[in-house]
Amino acid sequence: MDFSGAYSIPNLTFILKGFLITLEVAVISIILSFILGTMLGTLRYTRMPVVTQLTAFVVDTLRNLPLLLIIFFMRIVLPQVGISMSPFWSTVVALTLFEGAMISEIVRSGLNSIDKGQIEAARSSGLNYIQTFWHIVLPQGLRRMSPPLVSQFISLLKDTSLAIIISLPEIMHNVQILGGQSFNYVIPALILAAVLYFIVNYTLSIIARRLESKIN
Structure with missing residues (x-):
């Protein structure tokens, strides 16, 4: 393993x-999938x-x-x-559709959880x-x-790594290229990628726990 080489400024x-x-x-897909999921979940709730x-x-x-x-x-x-998109937008659209469907079920369940008496x-x-x-329904459901x-x-966010298959130059794609330059770079590059993913996801998980504690 060559940490010094893998972590050079260019790398x-x-x-x-x-x-x-x-x-x-991730950010664009989160915004679009939330909008789509809210629309689909609301339509099913009606x-x-x-x-x-x-x-x-x-x-x-x-x-x-x-x-x-x-x-x-x-x-x-x-x-x-005849519908051509860049790897970036192909990934965004795919994530928006897939995650939007998942989010729609979360939205529908949240709306259905509101007491009928209210x-x-x-x-x-x-x-x-x-x-x-x-x-009444939407504020409490959210x-x-x-x-x-x-x-x-x-x-x-983790699913964005699947875009490596269409050569989107996201982090795992670049880690793969770096590993191709030298096998000694593979593990250091993967460790760095893992740390970056962990920092963002752990921050989001803390937010989720705090939101849950406020609700409870």
Whole structure:
């Protein structure tokens, strides 16, 4: 193992650039998947016959497909029908769809956890369905779903490493290239990647625990 060589300024810069791309993909995907998941989860919560069934079909389909397959589909299949995206956006779209389906179930469960008595009381006080949902159900539901949402975001960050298969220059891709330069760089580079992942994910896990303690 050659720690001094692996951690030279050019190599550290190369790895950190990869980690920056990992974070960029994760942040954009978190925002988009949260929006998508909230929309899908809310649609399923409303229990409108056709809409609910169609939404359930989409969510169940996405949840039961391997994320790797979705990434391949975005990068390899879509260009065959004239829709071409860079590795960066192929990864973002794939993560958004897959994680959005996962988040939709968290949102639906959070909304369903609200006591029906509160909803009935709000309706009897003169609030319509939308007002009840916006002022009573959604605020409480968001608080209760915060811990599992953060846990899902942690999984999303780790899932970005799957983009190595389509040559996205994220951290694991750059670690692989560095390891190809010298076998002695492999373990030091992997250790650094593990430390960077741990720092971000452990910070998110602390946030999740604090949110959970506040709710309880």
